[in-house]
Amino acid sequence: MIKNQVTLQILGKDYSLTPHFKAIMQMEEKLGGILPLALKISDGKLSFTEVVHVIWACLEKGHELTFEKLGEDILSQGLAKFIPAVRDLLTICLAGELKE
Secondary structure, eight states: OEESOEEEEETTEEEEEOOOHHHHHHHHHHHOOHHHHHHHHHTTOOOHHHHHHHHHHHBOTTOOOOHHHHHHHHHHHOHHHHHHHHHHHHHHHHHOSEEO
16 A cells, blocks of 8 residues: 555544645745754654644644644653654655555
8 A cells, every 4th residue: 555644643633644745845944854854753863843843734734723732732642652653754755655
């Protein structure tokens, strides 16, 4: 199976995250290049702020979340729960669709 989305539970609801063109541009504007982010996550050095920004940029349109609610939920559930999703999103940015 090939996919270009990641599903993540936020505030008890499933959300689809897609690293589309605008999302990548937003991430790079806020955080720098995608490659440095991917290297940071592979080294275990991605910050809380970076995790929140990557997820926020890739969220589907029309959601009711705010940036603050997202950050609070990540903090509440624990950062470690969200790292695999961010890793997958950055992998899609670098390599294209994920193969399962």
